[in-house]
Amino acid sequence: MTAPRKLTIGVLAIQGGFIEHSHALRQCDAVERVVEFTNAKEMAAQPLDGIVLPGGESSAMAVLLESFDLLEPLRAYVRAGKAVWGTCAGMILLSDSIKHAKLGGQSLVGGLHATTVRNAFGRQKESFIATLDVPDVVLADREKPFRAVFIRAPIIESVGDDVRVLARVVRPSAPPDAEPDIVAVRQDRILATSFHPELTRDIRFHEYFCRMVAGEV
Numbered sequence: 404m405t406a407p408r409k410l411t412i413g414v415l416a417i418q419g420g421f422i423e424h425s426h427a428l429r430q431c432d433a434v435e436r437v438v439e440f441t442n443a444k445e446m447a448a449q450p451l452d453g454i455v456l457p458g459g460e461s462s463a464m465a466v467l468l469e470s471f472d473l474l475e476p477l478r479a480y481v482r483a484g485k486a487v488w489g490t491c492a493g494m495i496l497l498s499d500s501i502k503h504a505k506l507g508g509q510s511l512v513g514g515l516h517a518t519t520v521r522n523a524f525g526r527q528k529e530s531f532i533a534t535l536d537v538p539d540v541v542l543a544d545r546e547k548p549f550r551a552v553f554i555r556a557p558i559i560e561s562v563g564d565d566v567r568v569l570a571r572v573v574r575p576s577a578p579p580d581a582e583p584d585i586v587a588v589r590q591d592r593i594l595a596t597s598f599h600p601e602l603t604r605d606i607r608f609h610e611y612f613c614r615m616v617a618g619e620v
């Protein structure tokens with residue numbers, strides 16, 4: 404049996420939590436190399452098996468993506484069906500439509516058939532940690548709870564028929580009869596999470612992304 408090919412994963416490194424993503428990816432057995440890129444030339448310097456768009460501030464990232472000529476290359480990458488994972492601000496960037504955009508609007512990469520609501524849980528101080536039920540994702544150490552960090556996080560309000568919901572959460576302050584909100588989805592080769600798996604010492608979501616990139620899930 405031949406060993407599975409090792410992956411080269413790109414991480415958008417213009418703003419936000421890219422260092423933490425790179426660190427988590429480097430711990431994944433399937434990853435050969437992590438390439439942090441800040442412009443189109445760096446992004447194109449070697450073939451990237453998958454790309455991570457980190458959390459941060461989506462409106463700031465949108466401005467920087469335009470000034471660093473990255474918006475079109477990223478749109479083309481997603482359109483080509485290559486693997487991409489957006490966390491928090493990255494999930495906002497990947498969405499086809501958003502609510503509560505910055506005044507005057509903000510550019511999106513798009514591709515994910517979803518409407519995403521920015522800052523849906525309130526302000527920074529309403530950030531929280533919750534245990535998620537993600538049986539499709541967490542294949543190792545199944546009995547270990549998956550703890551997710553939500554920082555001024557978005558939620559997905561509605562999804563297209565081709566989008567699979569991977570996780571929902573009930574916000575801590577929600578009334579007892581509240582419907583859980585969608586916080587992780589998968590659409591073909593697009594993965595989006597409104598929380599931050601790079602901030603906990605648990606790489607199981609990163610391992611899932613690697614399996615998605617490798618075409619195993």
Ligand SMILES: NC(=O)CC[C@H](N)C(=O)O
Nearest residue numbers: 458459460461491492554
């Ligand atoms: N932690 C995050 O990525 C927060 C996202 C931020 N509220 C935004 O709109 O971009």
